[in-house]
Amino acid sequence: MENTENSTNKTSYAFPPEKPEPIGKWAKIRRAIWNPESKQFLGRTGKSWAGILFFYVCFYSALAALFAICMQVLLLTVNDEQPRWTLDNSLIGTSPGLGFRPITKDVEHGGSLIWYDGKNESQIKIWKDRLDEFLEMYLDKNKLPGKGQNQVSCNFTRPPIGKQVCEVPVNKWGECSSSNGYSYHKNAPCIFIKLNRIFGWVPEYYNDPESLPEDMPDSLKEAINRTDPKERNMVWVSCQGENPADRENSGTFSYHPMQGFPSFYYPYTFQEDYLSPLVAVRLERPALNVLINIECRAWAKNINYVRNANQREGSVHFEVMID
Structure with a gap:
């Protein structure tokens, strides 16, 4: 058994794994946009894009609502006929x-x-x-x-x-x-x-x-x-x-x-x-x-x-x- 294991190890070191074939510049750009192997678009999967889109929709909706509330409160204090302080x-x-x-x-x-x-x-x-x-x-x-x-x-x-x-x-x-x-x-x-x-x-x-x-x-x-x-x-x-x-x-x-x-x-x-x-x-x-x-x-x-x-x-x- 020892001899068999040793021979197997020697074989693996003697024949390293093959290197992937180099790809061209435009192929790299295309893969960066859409990677068919990992199903990623611009480095993110569809699930990841959906999650980040959902986050920003909620975030900016909350900001817009807060701004609208502040403006409404401010407008309640403004008189179109005269300034507040005279x-x-x-x-x-x-x-x-x-x-x-x-x-x-x-x-x-x-x-x-x-x-x-x-x-x-x-x-x-x-x-x-x-x-x-x-x-x-x-x-x-x-x-x-x-x-x-x-x-x-x-x-x-x-x-x-x-x-x-x-x-x-x-x-x-x-x-x-x-x-x-x-x-x-x-x-x-x-x-x-x-x-x-x-x-x-x-x-x-x-x-x-x-x-x-x-x-x-x-x-x-x-x-x-x-x-x-x-x-x-x-x-x-x-x-x-x-x-x-x-x-x-x-x-x-x-x-x-x-x-x-x-x-x-x-x-x-x-x-x-x-x-x-x-x-x-x-x-x-x-x-x-x-x-x-x-x-x-x-x-x-x-x-x-x-x-x-x-x-x-x-x-x-x-x-x-x-x-």
Whole structure:
């Protein structure tokens, strides 16, 4: 028996098993896709594919259901008519900021420099086009959600009723209208001032000439005195050069259609077709070839005014330079 076992072992070592025949590259690829011997498709059997498909269907169905539940709970807290947090309870607060148009993408001057050559028509057109773009919905009511059907012409004796809103007829503002090129070609550019919207905010007006703030410019005090008492409920706007040299170079300002934002535009409560009121400030005779720093300020008892290097509230700064 021992001799027989030994001879058998010797035979097995002498004749190793045959190596499988090598297969080509494309055959390997075909086998990786479908292996007919193990019945595997892309390395998995049908049972394995069914198991992993079942797992991911259950997993993503659970995620979708969880997302739908969270969204439904969130939507229950949202009011389509007004924001959840307003005025003192909101991040914006109760003091609106002031902005201006047109603006530029000039990074060096923070977008606040209006600079052009008064004899260069292409440069003038650039600024006019920027204002046309900003005033697009003011100029064409068809751009509004309700096609302007909710807008009415207002004044101090005819305020809006119910859900009506007051139109802002910028196309009737004379020298500061699009048809007149906003006076940029006359070296007397119009800059549009606006207050940021705050839901439900109602201004507290400076409407008593006897109780105006001491730091209010004399020119604005005179304008308030000249205004009909029935039309003094306005957020007044004043503009002037920031420094003595700027005041000399800026010349006089005119305001269109009036020197402030009238009361009949407030409060803002998500009315359809509502457009923020605007004041077009025109530099009548600014000095040429010199940089002029200008500050415009909004005046109301509940508008904070802060002006320092790190923060600005209740006013806006821009520069004008006409070559």
